[in-house]
Amino acid sequence: MKLTMKVEFPQFNPTFIKANRGATVTLTLVNTNKVADFQPNHTFTSDILGVSVELQQGTTKTITFTLPSDGAPVRFYCIPHGRAGQQGAFYFS
DSSP, X not given: OEEEEEEETTEEESOEEEEOTTOEEEEEXXXXXXXXXXXXXXXXXXXXXXXXXXXXTTOEEEEEEEOOSSOOOEEEEOTTTGGGTOEEEEEEO
């Protein structure tokens, strides 16, 4: 599964992603922040996946990971902005 995600305060776009259990995901993250707010950098962090990638303002990074096969939602968040609601999840049908 290939996916591009825009990362801009206060959200990830898309926020919730339907996927297959055990899928290999290639995720391109694009920090589209245009305003140098108090913290223009973002992270894509998932404790379940053991992934944390920092994106400077205006940068793009691509990561690849495998989703678990147990079917539990896989939450992700931005470390500096997660408490402000910048979070999302992979879910399975």
